[in-house]
Amino acid sequence: MLLETLRIINHNLPLRVGEYDESRLLQELAVKKEMIAVVNAKRVKETIIELFRSTKAEVWEYLADNRENYPNFTIVADFWTCKVTHNKVLGIRVYLIDKE
Numbered sequence: 001m002l003l004e005t006l007r008i009i010n011h012n013l014p015l016r017v018g019e020y021d022e023s024r025l026l027q028e029l030a031v032k033k034e035m036i037a038v039v040n041a042k043r044v045k046e047t048i049i050e051l052f053r054s055t056k057a058e059v060w061e062y063l064a065d066n067r068e069n070y071p072n073f074t075i076v077a078d079f080w081t082c083k084v085t086h087n088k089v090l091g092i093r094v095y096l097i098d099k100e
Helices: 002-010 021-030 041-065
Strands: 072-081 088-097
Touching: none
Parallel strands: none
Antiparallel strands: 072 088
């Protein structure tokens, strides 16, 4: 499920990727029958939330572990809308500022 969600996010695919012939062919070649997970909008949404939470925890852990090396940091949030698909996107950048 996680790999399929990452494929959707990274390639800007719609949530109904199972409708594409390529997706069906890839699934038949790469996935065993007992490993098939049901992919629907709800499960993809839940997995995206899980990815966000785990990434957030990893970033906070990194910042806490490196507090001595990077005593200051700046977080910048960018919001934009795709002109083609009208999807709204949030991007976050973290600038680490060392002692120098």
